[in-house]
Amino acid sequence: MDSQDDKILRVHRTKAQTKESYDKISWFYDYFAGVFEKKFRNMAVEQLKIKEGESVLEIGFGTGHCLKQMAQSVGENGQVYGIDISSGMLEVSKRRLEKAGLLDRVDLCCGDALKMPYGYNKFDAVFMSLTLELFDTPEIPKVLGEIKRVLRSGGRLGVFSMSKENGNSLLMRLCEWAHEKFPKYIDCRPIYVERSIKEAGFNIEYKKKVGLVGLPAEIVIAVRVIYDF
Numbered sequence: 594m595d596s597q598d599d600k601i602l603r604v605h606r607t608k609a610q611t612k613e614s615y616d617k618i619s620w621f622y623d624y625f626a627g628v629f630e631k632k633f634r635n636m637a638v639e640q641l642k643i644k645e646g647e648s649v650l651e652i653g654f655g656t657g658h659c660l661k662q663m664a665q666s667v668g669e670n671g672q673v674y675g676i677d678i679s680s681g682m683l684e685v686s687k688r689r690l691e692k693a694g695l696l697d698r699v700d701l702c703c704g705d706a707l708k709m710p711y712g713y714n715k716f717d718a719v720f721m722s723l724t725l726e727l728f729d730t731p732e733i734p735k736v737l738g739e740i741k742r743v744l745r746s747g748g749r750l751g752v753f754s755m756s757k758e759n760g761n762s763l764l765m766r767l768c769e770w771a772h773e774k775f776p777k778y779i780d781c782r783p784i785y786v787e788r789s790i791k792e793a794g795f796n797i798e799y800k801k802k803v804g805l806v807g808l809p810a811e812i813v814i815a816v817r818v819i820y821d822f
């Protein structure tokens with residue numbers, strides 16, 4: 594681990610605590626979250642350039658806004674999959690998709706993205722919004738390794754995440770302070786998004802630094818390297 598990694602704060606809550614906390618807030622999550630992220634979340638999905646007929650996975654889908662967007666893009670012949678640790682979030686997403694008449698194109702599962710129940714090379718694209726930064730520092734390469742396993746060669750990964758790349762703003766330090774002080778409640782903290790993805794063996798295709806209510810964030814689109822034996 595080098596000095597930059599040292600500066601990424603650790604995550605001190607268990608998966609059971611994560612599940613419990615997202616289950617609790619799932620029914621009112623959209624009232625306090627999403628307003629500011631929406632623009633960048635949509636931008637990230639658009640940059641993933643999902644095509645009709647594709648097979649796409651979202652990790653940590655929350656209340657299902659992006660699942661809906663992706664289900665529309667893959668069309669009748671495509672399929673969207675989603676994995677989230679919270680059964681409460683799964684229920685909220687299911688209702689949203691049912692209402693939109695898109696549930697038949699979406700296959701949702703409740704589980705930890707570190708152990709995904711999908712086979713090798715299954716997906717054309719994988720997407721994560723405000724979820725990669727919830728994994729503890731040693732887990733980040735592991736979850737990216739799992740994504741590589743389930744993505745086909747040449748498949749795309751889209752990530753929207755809080756970032757440590759844009760300097761050391763006051764708000765970022767406040768967020769890190771809150772994460773350390775209240776680890777049970779403030780689970781997210783900024784990470785090195787592009788660098789983590791590159792180190793996991795992906796090629797970076799697109800990157801954009803954005804400000805999430807003053808907090809630095811990144812959108813990164815990467816491609817799983819095609820091996821030419």
Ligand SMILES: C[S@@+](CC[C@H](N)C(=O)[O-])C[C@H]1O[C@@H](n2cnc3c(N)ncnc32)[C@H](O)[C@@H]1O
Binds near residue numbers: 627
């Ligand atoms: C901050 S929310 C983001 C939700 C949504 N992607 C968005 O942008 O609005 C993080 C989501 O990741 C899920 N999550 C957290 N840890 C997870 C894990 N280890 N595996 C799968 N999902 C996880 C949570 O239940 C929650 O729904």
